[in-house]
Amino acid sequence: MGPGPVDADPRVLRAMAASLVGQFDPFMTDTMNETMALWRTVWRTENEQTFLVDGTSRAGIEAALVSLLEPGDRVLVPVFGRFGHLLAEISARAGAEVHTIEAPWGEVFEPDQIADAVRRVRPKVLAVVHGDTSTTMAQPLEALGAIAREHDALLYVDATASLGGNSFETDAWGVDVATAGLQKCLGGPSGSAPVTVSVRAAALIRARKHVEAGIRSADDIDHGARIASNYLDLAQVMDYWGPRRLNHHTEATSMLYAARECARLLAVEGMDAAIARHALHGGAMLAGVRGLGLEVFGDVAHKMHNVVAVAIPDGVDGDAVRGALLSDFGLEIGTSFGSLHGKVWRIGTMGHNARRDAVLVTLAALEQALRRAGVPVPPGGGVDAALGVYESATAGVVA
Numbered sequence: 112m113g114p115g116p117v118d119a120d121p122r123v124l125r126a127m128a129a130s131l132v133g134q135f136d137p138f139m140t141d142t143m144n145e146t147m148a149l150w151r152t153v154w155r156t157e158n159e160q161t162f163l164v165d166g167t168s169r170a171g172i173e174a175a176l177v178s179l180l181e182p183g184d185r186v187l188v189p190v191f192g193r194f195g196h197l198l199a200e201i202s203a204r205a206g207a208e209v210h211t212i213e214a215p216w217g218e219v220f221e222p223d224q225i226a227d228a229v230r231r232v233r234p235k236v237l238a239v240v241h242g243d244t245s246t247t248m249a250q251p252l253e254a255l256g257a258i259a260r261e262h263d264a265l266l267y268v269d270a271t272a273s274l275g276g277n278s279f280e281t282d283a284w285g286v287d288v289a290t291a292g293l294q295k296c297l298g299g300p301s302g303s304a305p306v307t308v309s310v311r312a313a314a315l316i317r318a319r320k321h322v323e324a325g326i327r328s329a330d331d332i333d334h335g336a337r338i339a340s341n342y343l344d345l346a347q348v349m350d351y352w353g354p355r356r357l358n359h360h361t362e363a364t365s366m367l368y369a370a371r372e373c374a375r376l377l378a379v380e381g382m383d384a385a386i387a388r389h390a391l392h393g394g395a396m397l398a399g400v401r402g403l404g405l406e407v408f409g410d411v412a413h414k415m416h417n418v419v420a421v422a423i424p425d426g427v428d429g430d431a432v433r434g435a436l437l438s439d440f441g442l443e444i445g446t447s448f449g450s451l452h453g454k455v456w457r458i459g460t461m462g463h464n465a466r467r468d469a470v471l472v473t474l475a476a477l478e479q480a481l482r483r484a485g486v487p488v489p490p491g492g493g494v495d496a497a498l499g500v501y502e503s504a505t506a507g508v509v510a
């Protein structure tokens with residue numbers, strides 16, 4: 112029940128056990144096409160270029176940034192947590208001129224603050240984290256696509272923590288490139304990075320295409336500044352996933368099966384229903400920790416549905432409580448990074464763990480662990496508050 116990775120859905124694990132096939136086997140290429148179509152549903156996009164990068168979420172981030180940014184290009188990163196710093200760092204490694212604006216941890220930016228910075232910096236790419244798990248905050252993105260377009264910038268979004276558990280509208284919000292990983296709300300293991308690329312971003316990436324020696328044809332003319340990574344070169348990866356099936360890496364077949372199953376389960380549930388499920392169980396967890404008398408960190412109005420940061424009560428050894436939850440109850444909750452280290456626990460309700468039994472058992476166990484750590488907790492206060500949320504949700508449906 113941490114901030115990710117979380118338990119994979121058993122159906123995803125089962126899908127991963129299927130037999131392997133060769134990379135140009137018709138079953139393999141059909142599965143790749145089907146996976147692209149399913150992820151369009153998850154991303155809410157018509158983007159043809161919707162596929163997987165093999166590697167964890169960070170491979171998707173790096174593929175997007177290294178394929179968009181040429182040395183000397185300006186990038187603007189609004190930083191409101193650890194992963195914003197990561198986008199800035201990866202952009203700097205790609206040779207970009209990096210500009211950042213920072214919000215205090217636990218807060219997000221007003222769209223105007225981002226618009227002002229775009230006007231000042233004139234970036235080629237505006238690179239934003241949607242939900243930053245380090246602080247639990249979700250940056251509102253609705254206005255950013257228009258801001259980017261108005262100033263001829265591309266909008267890149269890291270949606271790793273938020274996708275599947277919070278609204279995400281690639282096309283309606285004008286997102287040019289978005290990337291994720293399976294191990295948060297998407298219910299899979301880490302190791303595959305779903306990516307979607309808009310028509311205009313794909314054109315910009317293709318304009319930098321340099322096909323490898325040994326597989327190039329007479330029509331493959333090099334153009335533009337060569338993308339600095341071979342493995343994460345989206346121009347070549349798009350040709351591998353596209354009708355040309357240009358040989359690049361060997362698609363990680365078991366992860367392909369996992370990613371297809373994650374998207375299939377979400378498509379069957381419906382994206383709105385999956386988001387509502389995360390809102391419900393995340394809301395129950397929020398009420399539950401408050402019912403135990405704990406303080407919640409950050410601007411709760413902008414909290415992601417799927418994770419809550421809880422202040423560790425004064426005098427309590429946070430790691431000892433986490434250790435007790437793990438050894439006595441088999442439950443993992445998360446620690447924190449940077450300035451929040453030792454100050455908050457992060458508790459997730461995401462993917463397969465966004466479930467009533469998981470929420471209630473976690474709150475019951477946390478109550479015991481806190482009591483044994485000497486914290487005066489209201490008996491049953493967590494479970495009662497969470498059940499209250501479930502009861503009023505059911506009453507809402509009946510009414």
Ligand SMILES: *Cc1c(COP(=O)(O)O)cnc(C)c1O
Binds near residue numbers: 169245270272
């Ligand atoms: C969890 C998370 C990641 C994780 O990256 P991995 O390479 O899969 O470890 C990246 N970005 C955000 C916003 C995250 O929350």
